[in-house]
Amino acid sequence: MRSILKANQLIKTYDRNSNHEVVKSITLSVKEGDIHVIQGRSGSGKSTLLSMLGGMETPTSGKVYYKDASFYDLTEEQQANIRGEAFGFVFQSLNLIPEFTVLENIELPLQFINNKNKKWDTEELARVLEIEKHLQKKPYALSGGEQQRVALARALITSPKILFADEPTGNLDPSTTKVIIELLTGLNQNQGLTLIVVTHEKELFQHPHRLYVMQNGRLKES
Amino acid sequence: MFHFGQKLLFARKRWLFLATFSIAIIMASTISIFTSSEAIKASLQENAYQLYGEHSGVLIGIDATKEEVSAKTDGAGQYQIVNQYEIDVNKTATIGWMDKDALQLGHIDLLEGSFPIDENEVAIESSYLYLIDPNWKVGEEKSLHLNNQDVNVLLTGIVRDYSAKWSVPYDLDIGRNDFPNIFISQKHVDRGETNFLFKFNGNKNKVEKRSREFLEPYTMSGFINQKLLFEGLIDFNTISTSAFIFQTLIIITSICCVFTLFSYLHSNQRKNIAVLRSVGAKKEDIFRIYISQSIIIFFFSLLLSLPLQVIFYHGIIKSSFIQNNFSGINIVFMITVITIWLAIIFFIILGNSIYSIRKIDQYSTNELRREDFQIKHLKGWIAKIKSFAITQFALQILEYPKKVILALSTVVFSILMVLFSIYLQNESAGIWEADEDYFLSASEFTMMDQVEHLDMLINKASFFSREDVEKLEKTSGISYINKTPFMMDIHPLISSNIVTPAIQDWIRQFNPEKHKYHKQLIIPHVKYVLINEQNFNELYVNNDYQDFKGKIIISPPSESRNPNDSLIGEHLSFVRKSQGSGEEITTQEWTFEVYDVISGNNSNLAFLTDQSNALTIIMDEQTAFDHNLLPGYLELTIFTDDALSNKDAKHIDELIQRMSSLMPGSLYQNLNDFREEDTKISFYVGYLGKLAYAVSITLTVISIIVIFFSKYQSQKRRWGIYLSLGMTRKQVFQYLILEMIIYIGSAIVISLSIFLIAMKFLEHLYPIPFYLKYYCFVILFLYTLLLIGSIVLNKVMKRQSIFSMIRVED
Secondary structure, eight states: OOEEEEEEEEEEESOTTTTOEEEEEEEEEEETTOEEEEEEOTTSSHHHHHHHHTTSSOOSEEEEEETTEEGGGSOHHHHHHHHHHTEEEEOTTOOOOTTSOHHHHHHGGGGTOSOOOOSSOHHHHHHHTTOGGGTTSOGGGSOHHHHHHHHHHHHHTTOOSEEEEESTTTTOOHHHHHHHHHHHHHHHHHHOOEEEEEESOTTSSSSOSEEEEEETTEEEEO | OHHHHHHHHHTOHHHHHHHHHHHHHHHHHHHHHHHHHHHHHHHHHHHHHHHHOSOSEEEEEESOOHHHHHHHSSOEEEEEEEEEEEOSSSOEEEEEEEOHHHHHHHTOOEEEEOOOOSTTEEEEEHHHHHHHOTTOOTTOEEEEEETTEEEEEEEEEEEOSOGGGSOOOTTOOTTTSSOOSEEOOGGGSOOOSEEEEEOOOSOHHHHHHHHHHHHGGGTTTEEEOHHIIIIITTTHHHHHHHHHHHHHHHHHHHHHHHHHHHHHHHHHHHHHHHHHHHTTOOHHHHHHHHHHHHHHHHHHHHHHHHHHHHHHHHHHHHHTTOOOOGGGSOHHHHHHHHHHHHHHHHHHHHHHHHHHHHHHHTSOHHHHHSOSOOOOOOOHHHHHOOOHHHHHHHHHHTSSHHHHHHHHHHHHHHHHHHHHHHHHHHHHHOOOOOOOOEEEESOSOOOEEEETTEEEEOSOOOOBOHHHHHHHHTSTTEEEEEEEESOTTOEEEEOGGGOOHHHHHHHHHHOTTOOEETTEEEOOSEEEEEEOHHHHHHHOSSSOHHHHTTEEEEEOOTTSSOOOSTTTTOEEEEEEEEEOSSSOEEEEEEEEEEEEEOOGGGOOOGGGOSOTTOEEEEEEHHHHHHTTOOSSEEEEEEEEOSSOOHHHHHHHHHHHHHHHHTSTTOEEEEHHHHHHHHHHHHHHHHHHHHHHHHHHHHHHHHHHHHHHHHHHHHTHHHHHHHHHTTOOHHHHHHHHHHHHHHHHHHHHHHHHHHHHHHHHHSOOSSOHHHHHHHHHHHHHHHHHHHHHHHHHHHHHHHHSOHHHHHOOOO
């Protein structure tokens, strides 16, 4: 299967004067339908790497290719289109908009994309994620696990090709964690969703296609 | 703590620059407006002193010593009128002396030579010397006929013409209460009654008040230097008031800017303050941090304001009065006022810091630590709207609404400020349509008494002689002279049985009591026009001038009802009452036949202009002089040829100046210079308005950009989420710009409405579209600044990655 996402010699330095590289020359290739898990301690640079792969942080040097197109060389509008239609994000801090209802939060990406023919029906997606009763509520009225599922629903509503998840179960209890992981694995197996997951939990996915460990900005496959 | 405050401040270099730059502009504009206005005033004062003397007033013939006068005033100079010298039948020069203090107070300069020291030495005013003998040189002796004997005198100096420009008493009597034209040495004069020039220090109003109080016991023996106070220093109060108003306006708008800038700094510092609190910092420690930051910003701004002050100073001077006298400013006064303005600015900065500390006090350490992603509760109908765009827009508006309203009020305020200063500039300058070049008046005021309801002249008449005016008329380059005859004491009388409705209306308007003189009605407020044969032929193409000689033409006001010719062939009497050298009153009467009655509004003739509101009596010039109806002319309006050579222009100017220089209390106006002078003050007001607008609008735009950046920063996680979900940065920017456009659009509509309403009530010479043209420029300038600001904002925004916007720092 061909690569959907490639990273070539990615380097990230926040302070150009100090030359301290948060991410040190990382090269990787992600095939369509793969599950890639990146583990590492906090501060190792895994979130920065994920954000560079997901088109949210311009690398200091190196390239990120989405389907052979150098992502950061695309126009601002093309980048936004890919982020909106082909990528989905689940953030560690969820990043739900508190003023919007659960329904509005889930459908938020549809405001920005050109292709409005969503594969998922919102209510169906909510049902799958067991949050269908909360659609008219505000996020702060929900539990942590429910909020996490709302964030996941928002990431999936556009039927992305790749789902980037940064600590998707970081704040959840073991049973909710299990539900979320099963859901993601099911989407991977049934719909070919590519998953790139950053986590500090070693046993989160039982059979990832690739398992990396990030240490001091370097990525090692284990 | 000072070190910590400094570190926190320098960590935000861009903000520090923006704040320093903004405060430097505030300092530079307020200080330069003050220093330039003072320099202009110093220069105007010096010019006024040169023209009208520095003395506040004059005491004539009082029984007091110089020491006594000096003790009651802030300075005095003594002078004495000793004699008169008859140059010719019409011109008399006054002989006298002045002591050093008087010469100094009067700013009486020598063009050449020195003042006399010995007996039979003289220094003479330039124009008088020209009249006595234009070839008499300094160091030469000449015989003058004085007191019925010929006296040999040595000319030691030529004095710059001064006396004709000075204020004179109402009862001016040449040789008694005027000023010396021929100066002699005081050593060889028997002291009799002497006169004093006195001076009071202080501002114009204070000087006037003190002078009036001082002169109160000397009702008939003293007068104020009106020309100095009301002509030379006429713009003084306007300059001071305008400067103060615009300084205050700048300070008001700057409060908004400083408040916004510091709110941004302090909200950024909150987390650090929380950390400091958590490690034991007390309120006083935080206060010290803020104070130290205020001091650093203040001194940085002061430093940066220095070059800006020089630029603004020269801008103000060059755009208005050109002349300035920086060295003439009272240094102590200048330092005091500048210190006060700087203190005000410092307290505005400090006030903001104290306000922020008090605000911080309301929050717990934990609250200060928290991220800024606070929930906005959308009220009522906004919450029900399902449109993402409208909901997002409502969320944007809910961010810092008070600051936005404050900034927009400042925009409205700034726009109105510049519009009204342009209005003041244009309306005060007026519209000069006439093309006259000189205006001369023989006497500023005449004293009249009423005798049998007739005005009688009681002071000696000053007038331009017919010969001098004719000579001037014949001068090459003079195209026309409009002459006002000295006939204010000539009263026309009309019998009740022949009075026409038009004249009846006129009498009812100005002589409601219908006063009569010897059973005839007095026709009040009559304007006399004297014409010659050429003028007559312009008025009557087919009539014979000889038939008109010895008769009069009546031109009733154009708007009067029933102007008719029923007076033709009737006779009108004219009467003058005059006082001889003693107390006896003499009466002169004349009778003239009415040749014609003409309508004043259908004449395009130069000598019959401005007849609309006057009852005019037209008379043959020669007849008027032959019958001794007038001694000469009171006022002359002189028109020169359009294509006048520089040489002719200079010659005419000298000639006209000389005519006036020989006439104390006269008025000389070069109208071209006068127009230029008159527009300077309006240009000054206009420039201050524009400077204040430029400064306040720059500060406001900075505030708006900072507010929008603050809004963006405090909502950056929200924008980051949108960006991660597919929104483009362009769309983010569009949302922000749309908000800005709506706000500024509202400010424009509000300011335009206020201006148009105000213009409906204010009188204006220029039409409203004339001002709308300026309005468009003002808006264009505002939008240009906003565009620049937006580009900078966009650039800053683009530099932030989506990841950094979303990331939660803790």
